[in-house]
Amino acid sequence: MLNKFPLWKNILVATVVALGLIYASPNLFPDDPALQISHENREVTDIDLGMATDALRAAGIEYFGDELTDLGGLIRFYSLDDQLRAKSTIEQNLEGDYIVALNLAPTTPGFLQAVGAGKMNLGLDLQGGVHFLMEVDMETAQRRRMENTMNSIRQELRNERIRSRNLSLENINLIEARFEDEESRSQARTLIRENFADLQVIAREQGGDYLLEMSLTAEDLDQMRQDTVTANQTSIRNRVDSLGVAEPVVQQQGPNRIVVELPGVQDTAQAKRILQRIATLQFHLEAEPGAPTTSYETYEYQGQRVNVDNTVILQGDRISNVRSALDQYGQPQVVINLDAQGGQQFNRVTRENIGNLMDILLIETRTRTVFEEDADGNVVERQETYEERRLISHAVIRAALGREFVITGLSQQEANDLSLLIRSGALAAPMYFIEERTVGPSLGAENIEQGSRAVMLGYLLVLSFMLYYYRLFGLAANIALVINVVLLVSIMSIISATLTLPGIFGIVLTIGMAVDANVLIFTRIREEIVSGLSPQNAISAGFDRAFSTIVDANLTTFLVAMVLFSVGTGPVKGFAVTLMVGIMTSMFSAIMVTRFIVNLMYGGRKVDKLSIGPFIKAAEAQG
Amino acid sequence: MALLKSDIDFMSARKRRITGTISAVMLVVAILSLAINRFEFGLDFTSGTLIEVGYPQSINPEDVRQQLISAGFEDAVVVAFGSDRDLLVRLPVEESADDLAAASAASSLGNEVLAALQEASDVPVEMRRSEYVGPKVGEELAEQGALALLVALGIVMLYVAVRFQYKFAVASVAALAHDVIVVLGIISLFHLTFDLTVLAALLAVIGYSLNDTIVVFDRARENFRTMRSTDSEFILNTTLNQVISRTFVTSLTTLLALFAMLVMGGESIRGFAVSLIVGVSVGTYTSLHISCNFLMYLKIDKEDLAVPIKEGEEVDSLP
Numbered sequence: 001m002l003n004k005f006p007l008w009k010n011i012l013v014a015t016v017v018a019l020g021l022i023y024a025s026p027n028l029f030p031d032d033p034a035l036q037i038s039h040e041n042r043e044v045t046d047i048d049l050g051m052a053t054d055a056l057r058a059a060g061i062e063y064f065g066d067e068l069t070d071l072g073g074l075i076r077f078y079s080l081d082d083q084l085r086a087k088s089t090i091e092q093n094l095e096g097d098y099i100v101a102l103n104l105a106p107t108t109p110g111f112l113q114a115v116g117a118g119k120m121n122l123g124l125d126l127q128g129g130v131h132f133l134m135e136v137d138m139e140t141a142q143r144r145r146m147e148n149t150m151n152s153i154r155q156e157l158r159n160e161r162i163r164s165r166n167l168s169l170e171n172i173n174l175i176e177a178r179f180e181d182e183e184s185r186s187q188a189r190t191l192i193r194e195n196f197a198d199l200q201v202i203a204r205e206q207g208g209d210y211l212l213e214m215s216l217t218a219e220d221l222d223q224m225r226q227d228t229v230t231a232n233q234t235s236i237r238n239r240v241d242s243l244g245v246a247e248p249v250v251q252q253q254g255p256n257r258i259v260v261e262l263p264g265v266q267d268t269a270q271a272k273r274i275l276q277r278i279a280t281l282q283f284h285l286e287a288e289p290g291a292p293t294t295s296y297e298t299y300e301y302q303g304q305r306v307n308v309d310n311t312v313i314l315q316g317d318r319i320s321n322v323r324s325a326l327d328q329y330g331q332p333q334v335v336i337n338l339d340a341q342g343g344q345q346f347n348r349v350t351r352e353n354i355g356n357l358m359d360i361l362l363i364e365t366r367t368r369t370v371f372e373e374d375a376d377g378n379v380v381e382r383q384e385t386y387e388e389r390r391l392i393s394h395a396v397i398r399a400a401l402g403r404e405f406v407i408t409g410l411s412q413q414e415a416n417d418l419s420l421l422i423r424s425g426a427l428a429a430p431m432y433f434i435e436e437r438t439v440g441p442s443l444g445a446e447n448i449e450q451g452s453r454a455v456m457l458g459y460l461l462v463l464s465f466m467l468y469y470y471r472l473f474g475l476a477a478n479i480a481l482v483i484n485v486v487l488l489v490s491i492m493s494i495i496s497a498t499l500t501l502p503g504i505f506g507i508v509l510t511i512g513m514a515v516d517a518n519v520l521i522f523t524r525i526r527e528e529i530v531s532g533l534s535p536q537n538a539i540s541a542g543f544d545r546a547f548s549t550i551v552d553a554n555l556t557t558f559l560v561a562m563v564l565f566s567v568g569t570g571p572v573k574g575f576a577v578t579l580m581v582g583i584m585t586s587m588f589s590a591i592m593v594t595r596f597i598v599n600l601m602y603g604g605r606k607v608d609k610l611s612i613g614p615f616i617k618a619a620e621a622q623g
Numbered sequence: 624m625a626l627l628k629s630d631i632d633f634m635s636a637r638k639r640r641i642t643g644t645i646s647a648v649m650l651v652v653a654i655l656s657l658a659i660n661r662f663e664f665g666l667d668f669t670s671g672t673l674i675e676v677g678y679p680q681s682i683n684p685e686d687v688r689q690q691l692i693s694a695g696f697e698d699a700v701v702v703a704f705g706s707d708r709d710l711l712v713r714l715p716v717e718e719s720a721d722d723l724a725a726a727s728a729a730s731s732l733g734n735e736v737l738a739a740l741q742e743a744s745d746v747p748v749e750m751r752r753s754e755y756v757g758p759k760v761g762e763e764l765a766e767q768g769a770l771a772l773l774v775a776l777g778i779v780m781l782y783v784a785v786r787f788q789y790k791f792a793v794a795s796v797a798a799l800a801h802d803v804i805v806v807l808g809i810i811s812l813f814h815l816t817f818d819l820t821v822l823a824a825l826l827a828v829i830g831y832s833l834n835d836t837i838v839v840f841d842r843a844r845e846n847f848r849t850m851r852s853t854d855s856e857f858i859l860n861t862t863l864n865q866v867i868s869r870t871f872v873t874s875l876t877t878l879l880a881l882f883a884m885l886v887m888g889g890e891s892i893r894g895f896a897v898s899l900i901v902g903v904s905v906g907t908y909t910s911l912h913i914s915c916n917f918l919m920y921l922k923i924d925k926e927d928l929a930v931p932i933k934e935g936e937e938v939d940s941l942p
Contacts, residue, residue: 512877
């Protein structure tokens, strides 16, 4: 028994450790606080950047590394304070539609970026910011949709002169229609089948009345809910962009909730005002040439100037569904459905305007910072809300349009974008804040400091104990323990996991638990020596026999961590992630890396005595 | 080294009576405390608003409470947090906050409190942290938490039953339940706030304590199969003597790390660290004294762990 690894195992250990070092290293380069300057509708140039830096110099704010990137101008600062002061300075000095966003610019060297190495994300509890959980009011959304459908049915029945006794919304997914005789019912049924393909229709009799019960299938309901959430998510994302936040998170959680995380944001009141606003849509006709200038407004659309008549021919709330699809020739198009009233209204207007142009405006309420002088002549910041109106479609009316019409002549991308825009403008349901957590920047910094001090003290204590108790073997375990953290950090970085404060404590906990595998192995080695095996054989037997115990013990803990991950939210999830990753890396490091080092120390030669701590007395005691 | 001197008698009837009594007392105290004190649930479960504010100098919570009362927040609870310059202000969720719109409006309470405090104070007041949990979310988090504990215990039981044997599964879950109840009892006895991080700690305790128990059982299984003796008590006692050194060393290193967390981690992590320290200590005791006792109660013997004869072929051959 020589205790040497085969070559492939040596190479494996060396490769994993080397990769771990490379992918963990970006975390050594802290980000620079930075500002990112972009413009609403054109590229940012050197001139813009020059204006910004001139303003900073005039205000005496130190900066460095100003450059143009794909995302616009980037200016770096030495402190977060400078960054905040610089933001308001630049906002005051750059006139026009500039967006100045707080950002953290990476300082990772190019060769690390080239291999795709990045940092762990910091959770909001470590970097400060606000976390919102918003719930989409699905009931309202669904009720609204069903009411629209019911009104449309009523309209259709009236048009076809089918007499119905009563039409009512029994619950949010059940429309009931009553008829006097079977014939009207069967006519109605045919009509509904033709025009409302998504409804499930059941016929039954009750108290001499002939009934039709109409509801959406579970699938259609799910689809409708998902569409609504997606629509809300899109409009939130649009609005978050206007807040100027670096790396915001907008994610669906569960069937009807949306998580919004805004790192660095402190003014939650303003953020909420902006998030809760719902965009609206308006349909207009193109102004006739020579119309008085007061009767239209001019918008820009794909580089051309468009005069849009002031009269609204259709409000966005008449839209019942939007989707992008392909027409029979495979060309992308956007399909819009209107409710009955909207359909009639739209039909009348479009019939009279075939060949004319129709425009769709998206109206969003936004907030901007304005600077003005107060009575004492000081410049003060004020938040001002304003409406932003944007022309999102400009197309020729080719025929009289009804309840369903399409917009064509778009690329696939444009069709998708347009349907998303219309959705967010027309389909979004009301949203409510059901959870809100804000962490101030000072607390975040404090958390990082306390966390890293706890990690370091924990390490110091555990490493000293292991060295004292297991001597040379303790040293091997300690090296493995250090490598364990390198691997843990590198895996967290590779999967872009988010490090939270409980996550840091998960690391502390795994330090304590990671040595467990080594303790098991070393105890076993001692036992084998006591029972009379030679040192080399004892090493081998110790590692082999402890293996199944280690796997069992770690697997069960891993299962518990998975449960924690699946039910936890935010910070707790972070804890579960570090625990899971920690279990995996600690098994590798404790078994493979420790063995590798022990083999280096003892492998391939004759050994009389192992430096594995004072146990001879125990051997005597047992012997 | 005393830790390795392996001649301790764990399993004699007298010892088992003593440890059984200790556990019974711990459980009774824990359950009484749970019944009388209950929990001080954190915001995650109670719902409501919490805001942590920092003052540049030491401040009396009572003064701040008066400021808040005069500003119209009669329900506000103000307590010192960590240092005498940091305060926690808590506001319960209002009764009317059942519907979404009202609950949503209540989320701005934190900002209003902060504004009121800044108004009333001559010195700058810093917002360190502000949390709002709506009533629905609080309820759900509590449900999910309870569910998580049960699911974790269930999965563990299943795993141990498959990997070992059902008697081991019952014994390990009994040991885990024992630990969880004791930790819960301590949380309730010392009025620690029970929030999501404490729940996470509780699950980590399950993971840790299980780890310990599995190590014992793993060795017990090996011994039941290899030792000649048929005396279960003797086999289990030998097992415990074999693993005790490892159990102590691992618990010690884990406690060292947790101790670092308690000392350095600051106020907000205290409940988490304390729950884990208690859990790891109790878990160590349990794995040495309780889990094997349970095995004895379940009348474990060699038969239970005989290497199973593969029945697969037989089953396959059936039509």
